[in-house]
């Protein structure tokens with residue numbers, strides 16, 4: 001990423017922003033454009049009316065001949081006063097309409113990402129953050145800057161044209177007083193953009209440390225380990241680095257602007273003396289001098305506005321570029337050209353020589369895994385930390401495609417089926433399950449949005465996960481908001497809002513969420529009971545056993561007692577299936593499984609004290 005854009009890209013971005021704005025507000029956009037053009041013309045009309053009026057007065061013109069110009073001047077003043085109010089109102093409406101459309105498009109595009117690889121790519125995440133930042137106001141701001149530029153150009157062109165009609169040399173002085181300043185301002189604004197871009201990483205780190213210091217999740221460790229001072233100092237180092245760069249730029253700006261302001265004032269003053277001298281000679285009228293004064297001021301302030309607008313447009317374009325890239329991205333997983341339906345599982349799921357690594361520069365996690373999950377049976381995956389158990393589960397859900405080999409659902413390669421149809425057939429509890437800031441009922445209901453409001457099913461799922469008693473005891477039962485954040489003022493005033501659950505209680509809700517999908521063909525449970533107390537674990541596993549009969553399931557647990565009665569147990573090591581069989585077969589084989597099982601069991605054996 002850098003801070004420069006080619007002219008072509010800039011025009012493409014501007015065109016895209018205009019298209020978006022017109023789509024968001026088809027009626028409001030032309031009206032707003034018109035307002036901007038009027039705003040650009042208003043100072044010229046005012047100056048011209050003033051000139052004619054002064055000239056008329058100077059030659060002793062009749063009251064009735066001057067009256068229309070006086071009225072025109074009054075109307076121009078009125079319009080000049082009203083235009084900013086109307087324009088601002090229209091701009092706000094336009095910005096809101098654009099924000100709704102752009103945010104919708106951004107998240108529709110995010111929905112097209114069915115895999116995880118792109119979401120995990122740090123460069124993509126950076127762009128996404130910028131796209132989110134710009135989504136709300138970026139395109140509107142860009143169009144506004146574009147129109148502001150047009151408005152300033154209309155004012156400059158109008159004044160120059162008018163002054164040219166009066167006196168060509170006068171037009172030249174107006175230009176000489178303003179153009180060098182314009183060029184210098186443009187350079188300064190480009191240097192500022194570069195500087196802002198260069199300090200962006202420091203600012204990101206500063207925000208990271210600031211968020212960390214205020215984070216509730218991190219609060220325990222920060223306090224216990226006394227990390228507040230360390231992270232505060234790091235935050236200040238980043239902030240100071242950013243501020244030093246800003247101050248350097250501010251000094252450069254002040255120096256150049258000071259010199260320019262002096263030069264411009266000198267040229268303008270010289271021009272003024274010259275025009276007064278010409279007026280004294282009778283070559284210029286009083287109105288002409290007034291017009292000249294208005295033109296010098298008007299052109300200078302319009303050009304300054306132009307610079308501000310261009311700088312802002314440049315910044316908006318850089319951000320909007322990321323927005324466009326993200327919102328027009330292609331799906332990350334290949335979409336099957338002639339998709340096959342995902343039939344209800346009949347025979348089973350087969351992993352055939354599956355090789356996988358998370359990125360080309362990372363080591364292989366799976367190196368030729370062959371495994372079958374027969375229909376109606378349960379498969380348990382066992383292995384040391386990092387053996388690749390969760391990775392297999394992610395491949396089964398098609399969050400990634402294998403680099404080599406295939407995964408087949410009743411013989412059909414997962415790559416050839418629509419991913420949403422596949423996922424509709426799967427229920428899962430992941431190791432890193434979600435705790436939603438929603439009500440208890442919704443926390444379970446999101447497991448199957450089609451029956452989110454079916455309280456009977458939600459309660460039944462909670463019963464199965466051993467979560468019912470916990471939820472029923474909450475202040476508002478299933479309708480209790482399980483949240484650390486207040487969604488509105490009513491929540492803030494309600495003492496029953498913000499109920500927090502323990503880790504194990506949350507895990508039961510996550511389980512209930514999965515049980516809501518228990519009519520699906522494949523149930524995946526990755527460490528479903530890691531946070532549960534012994535009693536709850538026993539209950540959950542009994543419940544799982546009862547409901548597992550006849551269902552196809554994959555279970556991961558480091559507590560080997562919990563998986564001992566799975567139909568098949570596969571031990572992963574070195575990216576392969578090292579052992580496979582029933583508990584009894586594996587114990588008889590006295591391999592890795594037997595070693596791990598005995599190791600765990602020894603921890604529960606009674607210790608005989610001497």
Ligand SMILES: Nc1ncnc2c1ncn2[C@@H]1O[C@H](COP(=O)(O)OP(=O)(O)OP(=O)(O)O)[C@@H](O)[C@H]1O
Nearest residue numbers: 120358365383384385386387388389390391392431
């Ligand atoms: N998103 C990821 N990006 C890069 N590497 C990853 C990612 N997820 C996992 N890995 C790596 O893949 C390997 C296997 O991880 P995986 O989570 O599948 O192991 P696991 O057997 O489930 O471990 P655990 O028992 O600790 O849960 C690990 O070395 C891990 O560092």
